[in-house]
Amino acid sequence: MMRRLYFHRDSERGIKGTFDWLLEEVEELREALHEGDKEASKKEFADVIAWLASLANITGIDLEKAALEKYNEKCPKCQHSPCQCTF
Amino acid sequence: MMRRLYFHRDSERGIKGTFDWLLEEVEELREALHEGDKEASKKEFADVIAWLASLANITGIDLEKAALEKYNEKCPKCQHSPCQCTF
Numbered sequence: 001m002m003r004r005l006y007f008h009r010d011s012e013r014g015i016k017g018t019f020d021w022l023l024e025e026v027e028e029l030r031e032a033l034h035e036g037d038k039e040a041s042k043k044e045f046a047d048v049i050a051w052l053a054s055l056a057n058i059t060g061i062d063l064e065k066a067a068l069e070k071y072n073e074k075c076p077k078c079q080h081s082p083c084q085c086t087f
Numbered sequence: 088m089m090r091r092l093y094f095h096r097d098s099e100r101g102i103k104g105t106f107d108w109l110l111e112e113v114e115e116l117r118e119a120l121h122e123g124d125k126e127a128s129k130k131e132f133a134d135v136i137a138w139l140a141s142l143a144n145i146t147g148i149d150l151e152k153a154a155l156e157k158y159n160e161k162c163p164k165c166q167h168s169p170c171q172c173t174f
Contacts, residue, residue: 005168061128
């Protein structure tokens with residue numbers, strides 16, 4: 001969906017510019033969480049995942065596939081579900 | 088899935104600590120993209136979305152629902168698909 005909506009703009013902006021936008025949204029998420037504003041936090045979570053998807057699209061990476069390749073019903077480190085890693 | 092795997096650890100770590108991990112993963116993604124390493128970038132995209140999901144879980148926010156509430160087949164700003172915003 002993000003590809004359909006934004007790929008033409010994302011690809012013009014490029015990786016560096018899109019990464020900078022992602023970082024800005026991450027900072028806005030920090031502020032919304034710090035203020036304990038749940039409605040604002042929801043919107044910022046949406047923005048962060050949207051920009052992350054944009055960034056994946058222009059680098060030719062399928063975000064969902066990448067996530068499921070690494071995290072697939074068990075922790076990639078300890079191979080357990082739930083995770084039983086000791087730190 | 089991230090809730091099943093990690094909620095017990097994420098909730099112990101808390102919002103601030105989990106946010107700091109997310110930021111670290113975003114930084115690692117920047118490095119992988121900068122180096123043009125596609126395999127490493129895939130893994131870092133997976134880590135960023137995993138930590139973002141962890142953060143959403145401990146704040147009681149459904150990441151997928153939040154994303155679809157804001158971005159749903161059209162740009163939330165211009166209401167078009169594809170986006171036709173002018174900057």
